Amino acid sequence: MAWLLLVNPITCTGHGICAELFPEAISLDEWGYPILGAVPDRLLPLARRAVADCPTLALMLERDGKS
């Protein structure tokens, strides 16, 4: 079961903490907003940590319905 990172772009304020905590899957664009990549299963704990630590609770982790 694959997992998918999602961000609510309205509540995201570009803190960038997620990219610091989980650089394997999250990079920042030139304005500091996250670009989300795939979450390999073995890195799920890191993804959970990034989601939990987002100061505006904008980051979400969901099961990818397509796989």
Next chain:
Amino acid sequence: MTAAPVTTGTAGRLLAGYHALGRAAGLRDHLTQHGPPPLPGISARSSVGSQLIQVVEDAGLTGRGGGAFPTARKMRSVAASRGPAVVVVNAAEGEPASGKDAMLLTVAPHLVLDGAALAAHAVGARQIVVCVHAGGELAAGTERAVAEREQAHLTAVPIRVCEVPGRYVASEETSLVNWINGGEAKPTFTPPRPYERGVDGRPTMVSNAETYAHIALIARYGAEWFRSLGSPDAPGTALFTVTGAVAVPGVVEAPVGTTVADLLRMAGGPSEQLQAVLAGGYGGTWLSLPLVHTPTTPAAFAAAGAALGPGIIIALPSRACGLAESARVLAWMAGETAAQCGPCVFGLPAIAQDFAAIADCRADASVYHRLQQRMSVIPGRGACRHPDGAVRFAASALQVFASHVNFHERAGRCLAARRPGVLPIPGGR
């Protein structure tokens, strides 16, 4: 709105009454032409109401608000959601070069309202909200049409007119819902989509004004009749706003699949030498002249790498600079951000600035490189599709005006770029 209510063409369905009368149809005109809407309690053919979704599905009607989404599928989703629903008519036409919805609601308001009433019956809605831009004649005209229906006891479901700010993203469906609910006219994060939770938290059908008018005719004349015009994969007729360098700019009705070239002919033909056509408005795509033979179906447009959007065709004359025109549009689009999502708030002005540099012949290779990079990361990262539309428009400009890009890189100045713009910019920038 720039488009005058001029109509030509032979495929009049929505506009047939207007062609015949030469003026806007009041309720009496409307009933004389089409008879009452087939609603229970109003017409003997009441079974049509409950079967309406199936008929709309058989007709193959797709939304005329730009996304070409199958209307019956939307109606089923709303009908399947719990509790009484709400029907919202999106007549808050936000594309600056579009005039079709305002025109339709002006000359045939009862077709739109019949369609909304029929849809309300089919999806189980107890409330209809018609959204129009604030401060225009359209709100008053629509109120008059609603009053006419009330006097004739033709309103099983109450209809309310809601005036919406005239901003581009205010007409996006979650913005409308947000505004009707007393919030700002700005998009909200989805899910929930309006069909799940919309006006007053109820399942809400948001469709374009023209879409409802087609429903009104499909309910009366059937799916086969609807499919007798248009193409098998995109049936029926559609309204197109044809402007720019054409002899008779205005709104035309034509079978879906009519080529862009034929639409230009229906608007009197080019009024001068053309260099390109903008299809789909400011969230749409430029087409090079060889592509004017593309049929206006979503599939044919997608195959040509283009977006049809809500039936907008703008003819760009040879004397204009396509890059300067595009830069002005992008500056306007950047200003129309709802200022909520980083990639849109910062990304669109960045792209607009890159385009301004290109239009001014100030851009070196690094600007083009940066622009490509920016265009690759912005789409899909806003709460709504506003940034996607702006990027699509920008990318098509670089492609269609590629040889002129070379000229701007080499020449140091472009006289055409200094001329006043052809594309309409609200507030006239």
